[in-house]
């Protein structure tokens with residue numbers, strides 16, 4: 446059979462660009478990868494949270510019933526890390542205490558249905574089981590997967606399920622089944638659930654019957670401040686070779702991430718991208734300029750993703766504001782002015798314009814994502830005051846992103862100028 450990817454004879458390996466490694470400044474790149482679980486010595490600033498999770502899981506380390514908990518906090522505040530870290534230690538201690546301890550981690554961002562969660566739990570327990578059971582990949586539903594799970598749990602004294610991004614699941618069935626497993630006679634194994642969410646209002650949405658089984662503990666993880674972020678990054682400095690990071694780099698990354706909302710993931714990502722950028726440029730050191738460029742790049746890509754993922758009319762409304770920002774003097778525009786341009790955009794796209802009220806709502810949604818800002822202006826309350834919108838991003842970039850096809854963009858701009 447013909448190999449679809451032929452391997453050529455390379456005459457001069459040394460001059461092939463692929464032979465030039467970018468790696469020189471990195472020593473342990475994996476320390477900065479998303480999903481890397483650092484060892485205890487590298488976890489900083491979460492002592493209280495670690496000890497709260499230890500209190501929940503301590504009984505499990507002796508083969509006794511653990512407590513359930515809901516863990517809240519904004520993204521990148523260490524919820525998954527602390528949950529996995531303490532569960533891992535509890536498993537090690539349980540083994541020393543001759544207690545049979547199983548654990549599984551499911552991210553509902555990836556497993557977003559009851560069936561997927563149940564399958565992932567069952568398959569993870571299967572890997573830890575001594576029984577020769579094979580959990581099928583397809584062809585059965587959630588309740589069958591749960592049956593597999595309950596039957597395998599019979600081998601264990603305790604099982605801890607960490608269910609991350611729980612709010613991505615449409616209903617509470619998974620939480621209900623897990624938190625009531627032993628009580629409802631499904632298994633004699635003690636099951637503990639650590640349910641993680643970055644939406645604090647999630648608890649309000651939970652069904653009463655689930656609330657009552659989960660309210661044993663509620664933990665809130667607060668954002669990191671700049672100093673904590675500095676310590677988290679310092680503890681991973683050895684991802685780079687010695688003397689590669691200039692002295693201002695870590696404080697700068699920490700300051701940028703703290704400004705967002707104290708997100709450790711963001712901080713690690715910026716540091717990694719700055720390193721990649723330096724490596725790509727062939728620079729021997731990472732500088733604050735690399736950090737700023739990495740941050741700008743991340744910011745622009747996130748923003749472009751947001752635009753690309755929005756509905757056509759939402760894009761047209763934003764485009765109208767960007768267009769006015771580009772061609773007019775001043776940077777704040779009334780809903781009426783934006784609406785008139787929006788109508789023209791709809792016209793040239795062959796779409797029916799939405800009502801002015803609806804377009805106002807779409808503009809408010811952009812303000813919610815910090816892409817625009819709006820406020821009342823004019824004569825004051827009841828005296829002809831009206832709402833003005835301001836674009837907080839570069840107009841050109843919005844225009845480029847909304848209409849990625851150069852010809853469409855050209856046509857629309859030409860029609861608007863007429």
Ligand SMILES: Nc1ncnc2c1ncn2[C@@H]1O[C@H](COP(=O)(O)OP(=O)(O)OP(=O)(O)O)[C@@H](O)[C@H]1O
Nearest residue numbers: 487488489520521522523524525526643677709710
């Ligand atoms: N206290 C800390 N010490 C060291 N590294 C940390 C700490 N907190 C978070 N990190 C690192 O930051 C990244 C994000 O952490 P984690 O996944 O635990 O956040 P999270 O709160 O679960 O976020 P999300 O809600 O987005 O899943 C991980 O790479 C983790 O290793």
